[in-house]
Amino acid sequence: MAIEQLFDVLPLHYLQHGISKFGAVNVALAVLITAALGVLGDYAWMLYLRSKMPPGPLPLPIVGNTFQLPDVKPWIWFEELSKKYNSGLITIWIGRNPTVWVNDAWTANELLDKRAGIYCSRPRMLVFAELGAGQNNLVNLITTTQAQRERFRALRKLTHQGVGIQQVKRYRDFQNDESKMVAYDMLTTPENYVKHFERYATSVVSIIGFGRRVGDPNDPIITEVIAVMHRAADLNVPGKTFPMLMETFPVLAKVPTEYAPWKHGLGARGKSHRGHDFFYSLAQEANEKPGHEDCYAKMLFREKEKYGLRDKEISALAGNLFGAGSDTSSSTLITAILAMRAFPETLIPAWEELDRVVGPNRSPSFDDDLELPYIRAFVKEVFRWRSVAIIGGQPHAPIQDDYYNGYLIPKATWVQGNVWAIHHNDREFPEPDRFNPYRFIKDHPDARPFPGERGYMTFGWGRRVCSGQALAEQGTWLTVARLIWAFKVEPAVDASGKPVPVDIFDYTNGLNMRPEPFEVKITPRSEEIRKTIIREGEQALADLAPFEGETKYRMSTFYKKS
Numbered sequence: 001m002a003i004e005q006l007f008d009v010l011p012l013h014y015l016q017h018g019i020s021k022f023g024a025v026n027v028a029l030a031v032l033i034t035a036a037l038g039v040l041g042d043y044a045w046m047l048y049l050r051s052k053m054p055p056g057p058l059p060l061p062i063v064g065n066t067f068q069l070p071d072v073k074p075w076i077w078f079e080e081l082s083k084k085y086n087s088g089l090i091t092i093w094i095g096r097n098p099t100v101w102v103n104d105a106w107t108a109n110e111l112l113d114k115r116a117g118i119y120c121s122r123p124r125m126l127v128f129a130e131l132g133a134g135q136n137n138l139v140n141l142i143t144t145t146q147a148q149r150e151r152f153r154a155l156r157k158l159t160h161q162g163v164g165i166q167q168v169k170r171y172r173d174f175q176n177d178e179s180k181m182v183a184y185d186m187l188t189t190p191e192n193y194v195k196h197f198e199r200y201a202t203s204v205v206s207i208i209g210f211g212r213r214v215g216d217p218n219d220p221i222i223t224e225v226i227a228v229m230h231r232a233a234d235l236n237v238p239g240k241t242f243p244m245l246m247e248t249f250p251v252l253a254k255v256p257t258e259y260a261p262w263k264h265g266l267g268a269r270g271k272s273h274r275g276h277d278f279f280y281s282l283a284q285e286a287n288e289k290p291g292h293e294d295c296y297a298k299m300l301f302r303e304k305e306k307y308g309l310r311d312k313e314i315s316a317l318a319g320n321l322f323g324a325g326s327d328t329s330s331s332t333l334i335t336a337i338l339a340m341r342a343f344p345e346t347l348i349p350a351w352e353e354l355d356r357v358v359g360p361n362r363s364p365s366f367d368d369d370l371e372l373p374y375i376r377a378f379v380k381e382v383f384r385w386r387s388v389a390i391i392g393g394q395p396h397a398p399i400q401d402d403y404y405n406g407y408l409i410p411k412a413t414w415v416q417g418n419v420w421a422i423h424h425n426d427r428e429f430p431e432p433d434r435f436n437p438y439r440f441i442k443d444h445p446d447a448r449p450f451p452g453e454r455g456y457m458t459f460g461w462g463r464r465v466c467s468g469q470a471l472a473e474q475g476t477w478l479t480v481a482r483l484i485w486a487f488k489v490e491p492a493v494d495a496s497g498k499p500v501p502v503d504i505f506d507y508t509n510g511l512n513m514r515p516e517p518f519e520v521k522i523t524p525r526s527e528e529i530r531k532t533i534i535r536e537g538e539q540a541l542a543d544l545a546p547f548e549g550e551t552k553y554r555m556s557t558f559y560k561k562s
């Protein structure tokens with residue numbers, strides 16, 4: 001577009017030549033007039049597009065709606081706007097980029113699922129992709145050309161060979177064992193429940209990826225990877241501090257980081273994508289180590305030639321397990337604890353069901369699933385109530401101009417599913433902030449129609465739906481069922497003996513959100529159950545022994561914020 005090109009085509013020597021020939025004042029005037037005309041023309045183009053696109057607040061030239069964005073949690077504002085304009089789709093201009101927000105389950109289903117062939121691409125993303133995980137990483141891959149689509153299919157196929165529906169059934173035993181370790185660790189340090197969940201989630205993907213478990217909750221791989229994920233999740237929330245100028249003027253991303261405060265330390269020259277080297281090193285280390293022949297890293301090296309895999313792709317595929325799988329899965333479990341603490345009445349039918357079907361002498365396993373419909377509903381409600389990927393992960397982008405209800409959605413527009421609004425609509429979920437598993441019990445008066453068989457949109461849509469969904473659903477079922485079976489979750493008490501309240505709205509501001517730290521009292525439901533947890537935990541630890549091992553690599557030595 002005009003303005004962007006202006007920056008690209010104004011080499012300095014032309015300017016110097018112009019000044020010596022026409023004088024500084026005249027050149028300055030000419031530059032000013034050209035710039036003003038450029039801005040005007042550009043704004044006219046923005047307004048023209050706006051008249052065709054879904055409704056939304058009036059954008060300003062160059063900055064769009066950026067300075068109207070709230071300081072935190074813009075998804076709540078988008079939900080309000082969607083109600084105000086009475087439209088499932090709204091347009092928000094982040095700088096000069098129009099972004100379309102889908103606030104309604106039926107519209108999301110219509111566009112992102114039913115028209116999956118059109119909405120299968122990602123837009124160009126400076127912050128998340130080019131300065132972050134890489135635009136050629138599967139999660140960010142643009143699929144507008146045939147060659148890109150073929151690469152996407154190959155990378156996605158390889159991911160499915162690691163965590164596809166059939167594959168994850170093979171992981172049930174060790175995933176179950178790691179989940180038993182959570183219950184076991186909760187007996188001694190229940191106050192560290194967040195750490196136990198992070199260890200569990202990281203260990204599961206580490207075993208899958210590298211044949212190596214993560215046994216220590218303070219292992220730097222947990223803290224370092226999750227810290228990077230939180231930073232990426234914070235930086236990518238559209239807001240006044242969102243480095244949106246770069247998305248509008250990609251040329252700004254080329255300015256050396258030390259002179260570019262708007263880059264927030266991203267993409268330091270010569271250090272960009274260093275995280276990749278870390279994951280490549282982990283994968284190579286696993287590949288060279290004897291044993292665990294079926295781990296994902298070894299599979300990637302085996303398939304390297306067949307798929308023409310570059311080192312960066314191996315690194316990205318291996319890294320995605322951690323990047324996409326550890327923070328998301330652990331945050332979901334923290335939400336489950338918050339729900340148990342804030343809505344204790346929902347545990348009573350769960351305990352009744354578990355006591356009837358499972359009893360105190362063993363913990364629940366997958367084989368019980370069909371006989372535990374309320375537990376299944378409970379887990380679904382955890383996914384719905386406070387979905388971790390609150391704006392549905394990365395944006396989709398249509399590969400051609402598309403129309404919906406007469407509105408234009410131009411090719412390559414950011415189209416983002418507002419999962420908050422979708423799961424918060426009281427037409428589908430009456431009293432949406434109330435945690436209520438009965439919404440997912442068939443024919444129950446609290447159940448409402450919802451597109452798709454799962455009843456929630458926590459894992460995204462269409463061809464970009466989360467590759468790790470089966471693994472995450474399986475692991476969340478196992479761990480939530482076990483936690484309910486094992487523990488009472490009650491208010492913590494302060495020094496004066498008063499119960500410590502919790503706030504069900506007090507969540508972080510990242511696009512992967514989790515509850516802010518809260519205190520809670522977690523104790524075994526009975527002495528018999530406590531003994532079972534110990535017995536099963538000791539057995540699980542013995543069964544997990546073949547996965548014990550150390551890595552010599554640390555993320556912090558590869559990936560430095562400048």
Ligand code: HEM
Pocket residue numbers: 138139140156159163205320321322324325326328329332388389392393394395396458459460461462463464465466467468469471472
């Ligand atoms: C509770 C846990 C999880 C949640 C809520 C979640 C959610 C999501 C969402 C919303 C997306 C974007 C989908 C879209 O663009 O429509 C996504 C993408 C993705 N997720 Fe997950 N995820 C979870 C766990 C995992 C795990 C455990 C893995 C792998 C081990 C994983 C791997 C991926 C990958 C590779 C993509 C990119 C797919 C693509 O662009 O083609 N996720 N996830």
